[in-house]
Amino acid sequence: MTGRDRIARILKHQPTDRIGLFEHFWEDTCTDYVARGYMKEGENPSEHFGLDIDGSWAFNLTADLDFVPQTIREDADTITVLDGNGAVLRRHKHHDTTPEHVDFTVKERPDWDLLKPKLLLHPERRIHYDAYREKRAASLKSGRFFTWNGVNAFESIHPVCGHENLLVGMLLDPEWILDMAFTYTQLHLKLYDMLFEREGYPDGLFIYEDMGFKEKPFMSPKMYKELIFPSHQAVINYAHSKGLPVIMHSCGFIEPLLPYMIEAGIDCLQVIEIKAGMDLLRIHKQFGDKIALMGGIDVRTLYSNDRRVIDAELEAKIPIVKQGYGYVAHSDHSIPKTVLYDTLRYYMDKVLELGRY
Secondary structure (H helix, E strand, O other), X not given: OOHHHHHHHHOOOOOOOEOEEOOOEOHHHHHHHHHOOOOXXXXXXXXXXXXXXXXXXXXXXXXXXXXXXEEEEEOOOEEEEEOOOOEEEEEEOOOOOXXXXXXXXXXXXXXXXXXXXXXXXXXXXXXXXXXXXHHHHHHHHHOOEEEEEEEOXXXXXXXXXXXXXXXXXXHHOHHHHHHHHHHHHHHHXXXXXXXXXXXXOOOEEEEEOOOEEOOEEOOOHHHHHHHHHHHHHHHHHHHHHOOOOEEEEEOOOOHHHHHHHHHHOOOEEEEOOHHHOOOHHHHHHHHOOOOEEEEOEOHHHHOOOOHHHHHHHHHHHHHHHOXXXXXXXXXXXXXXXXXXXHHHHHHHHHHHHHOEO
């Protein structure tokens, strides 16, 4: 059975030979593995590790495509840049991290109204046709489940105005947030049509929407239903109309939002972040008959590089969550370079051993 067949069946809770297997990697993890001779330069991790899924980030949603990023300040460890969204972000120079939010040009609706026209110009320039075509062809050849990868409303908005302005706007100016969400949703739908009509459909959509932090979502379920849910439902309805399942990623504690996310139509939840308060076994018990699950393996057990700790984590979870044919093994975050290559291989082999039916 190919990865493509396997994942397609898992997303429908249909019998298969084993659970699925997928992982994300920080860029410097693969760089480290290459430097140590484990991987070849430019080698695809999905190909190298025999994973079941691969995908393509096909869209560029930077508001001003012609803006040349400007370095605001730089030191030995960090670089602070003004980008085409009008955002000032500080990034670490020596390892991958989520950038620090320093400042944003867009703080209120009038600022957005000035930026919005630039976002709507020349949508064809936003699509990486060649990269999508190459990844799709390679996935078809290797038998992997191929996904279009990208963000939706929440993850489109915060790069423009920042989380703080976005969340305050949800309370004080919800019509502004709805306008931003609607604008990005309509742009996404247009770009989907342009890409898929020209290059062919993927096997599914993999949507990234980080909507929580430790022990709480960024918004109440009521605010999610009123302001973000309509965008999610519109995109998922579009995908389902084309026969495409939707995997939705969200870091953080988003369990209170999950009933509405299921109502919006998601087929699979990923990544189920343990250190944020999510619990794979609890989520499986409450929602595992409604959606497939991907993730929930505590990455801290992996970077302990202790095989007894890894065994305990996997043996406590996989025999339970494999029930019902709706689970894909994945850490609860991207693999950092502190996970030794041999440890990662051991983890994957153990997953496949425990995950067979």
